[in-house]
Amino acid sequence: MDYSFHFTDVWIARDELLDGAWLTIRLSALSMVLSLIVAVFGAFARSSGPKWLQGVVAAYVEFIRNTPFLVQVFVIFFGLPAFGIRLDANTGALIAMVLNGSAYTIEIVRAGIEAISHGQVEAAYALGLHRLQAFRKIVLPQALRAVFAPLCSQFILLMLNSSIVSVISADELTAAAQDIQSRTFRSFEVYIVTIGIYLVLSVGFSVVFGMLNRLCFPKLEAR
Amino acid sequence: MRSLNFGDFLYLLLAVRWTILLSMAAFAGGGLIGAGIALLRVSSRPAVRLLAGLYIQLFQGTPLLLQLFLVFFGSDMLGVPLPAFVAATIGLSLNAGAFLGEIWRGSIQSVPKSQREAAEALGLHYATIMRRVILPQAMRIATAPTVGFLVNLVKATSLAAVMGFIELTRAGQLINNATFRPLPVFATVAVLYFLLCWPLTIASRRLERRMALATKR
Numbered sequence: 436m437d438y439s440f441h442f443t444d445v446w447i448a449r450d451e452l453l454d455g456a457w458l459t460i461r462l463s464a465l466s467m468v469l470s471l472i473v474a475v476f477g478a479f480a481r482s483s484g485p486k487w488l489q490g491v492v493a494a495y496v497e498f499i500r501n502t503p504f505l506v507q508v509f510v511i512f513f514g515l516p517a518f519g520i521r522l523d524a525n526t527g528a529l530i531a532m533v534l535n536g537s538a539y540t541i542e543i544v545r546a547g548i549e550a551i552s553h554g555q556v557e558a559a560y561a562l563g564l565h566r567l568q569a570f571r572k573i574v575l576p577q578a579l580r581a582v583f584a585p586l587c588s589q590f591i592l593l594m595l596n597s598s599i600v601s602v603i604s605a606d607e608l609t610a611a612a613q614d615i616q617s618r619t620f621r622s623f624e625v626y627i628v629t630i631g632i633y634l635v636l637s638v639g640f641s642v643v644f645g646m647l648n649r650l651c652f653p654k655l656e657a658r
Numbered sequence: 659m660r661s662l663n664f665g666d667f668l669y670l671l672l673a674v675r676w677t678i679l680l681s682m683a684a685f686a687g688g689g690l691i692g693a694g695i696a697l698l699r700v701s702s703r704p705a706v707r708l709l710a711g712l713y714i715q716l717f718q719g720t721p722l723l724l725q726l727f728l729v730f731f732g733s734d735m736l737g738v739p740l741p742a743f744v745a746a747t748i749g750l751s752l753n754a755g756a757f758l759g760e761i762w763r764g765s766i767q768s769v770p771k772s773q774r775e776a777a778e779a780l781g782l783h784y785a786t787i788m789r790r791v792i793l794p795q796a797m798r799i800a801t802a803p804t805v806g807f808l809v810n811l812v813k814a815t816s817l818a819a820v821m822g823f824i825e826l827t828r829a830g831q832l833i834n835n836a837t838f839r840p841l842p843v844f845a846t847v848a849v850l851y852f853l854l855c856w857p858l859t860i861a862s863r864r865l866e867r868r869m870a871l872a873t874k875r
Binding site for chain 2: 497498500501502503504505506507509510513514516517591595596597598599601602609612622623626627629630633634637638
């Protein structure tokens, strides 16, 4: 192999990569939060809403989970303008990520809700709590605690999937890398560095999740 | 620009076979790598376990799209430019190997330890213990999550479109470029993927339920 590596071009363009990484972080964090909010409502509707709504949520979850994210991005970004809805790339990316992320998150949160024993809900009713109060104060906190780990792995997958929105040229990390690549033709160097940044991001996110876990769900004291 | 016609639909339908072929090739490659990774992960040597763990972290902690880029452009750089199908198969296999390795490690470890101890007490070698005692039991446990992972693999093959390989998603892009009717074209593409993936999802769920019944007693 007679190839000499040139990282100089990548170093010169480091600001672009860092800007891209920053957008990836913001895009991912925002879509994680929004997905979780959608998922809490979705999971509530799925487990105790009216029958027709349960069906709608189930169909949504199944359809999203059984089609590729790339195709979902295309449908949203290129398809919605047919209804007169024009999106800039970053908004389209966010919508696609939330729609995709919440389908997976609904299933996870629902599993958590179903793991809570029914006796707890009955006890809450016996204490005079409404259905919504019982859900918000008794079921949801325990459910989220129970599924915190799978939720976090799903969120990291969501962050990694955000690289796919580069195809509609949202200017996140992968798109920035492609930009530099097409200008300098240093494809291998650029993508190696970019993959390294993603690795740092996914490790970073799991560290943050670990801290959040300790903050939100302190270990129950032994009594 | 021209209008959509039945020929376009047929073109999409025929592109499905490339999606299936790519999925099967990647599953074969990923299965080989995954089996190796799983065995290394349950090795008695900590250094070996660590190495396999690093492999998994590397491929699960970075985007598949970039892994595919690296294989595609990396082979170019080494002076052996690979056709898109081969590059996609290699990239998807490396990635699938990490996920399958992790699934199968879990299955191997969920075989009760006493099974291994009993086999050792009977004087069986490592290879015989694995082949005759552990793996047959682990395979039963692994079936449901493996079928579930197949869904992810089929969906992942759509990324080969970005490298220009004409499978289902790329075929959709090409037709959209010619007709400029993105909504019907990509909706059809999505439905075709759904028809590929949904049966696998259902099968995986059934297997899971059957496993749960078999182990509950």
